[in-house]
Amino acid sequence: MRTTPSSKRTVIAAAALCGIVAAFQLTLALGAPLGHAAWGGANADLSTGLRVASGFTVLLWTFAAFVLLRRGRVIGGGVPARVAEVGVWVVVALLALGVLANAASSSPWERYGWAPVILVHLVLCVRVARETRSS
Secondary structure: OOOOHHHHHHHHHHHHHHHHHHHHHHHHHOOOOOHHHOOOOOOOOOOHHHHHHHHHHHHHHHHHHHHHHHHOOOOOOOOOHHHHHHHHHHHHHHHHHHHHHHHHOOOHHHHHHHHHHHHHHHHHHHHHHHHOOOO
8 A cells, every 4th residue: 555645644634533533422422411412303402312323423433433543544553454454435425324324314414514524524534445446
């Protein structure tokens, strides 16, 4: 794999956005009344099921950050290279779905807040997937 300084910055930015999403989901899992900005935005206080789902999402986006960092050769271990090679495209697919879901949401927080953030995250992850491929 090849990694340029520019793509390394892209990798770090994409991984940092995974961390931001994970941190937001952690606040939801711990009971912060921010539900209007997540899960369709129906209620400020999430149900127990949605809080558990937020907890799972924390794990998912934390793992995604490690996948991106491994794919971009910022870290050398923790995630097998083959998992990172395939996983980066799984992250891209999840983000594409996230853009669509947030853009279609009735919640203004999701539609005008998260949708653009996730779109930027998607673009960064596509760059990571393409710029760090095997040469």
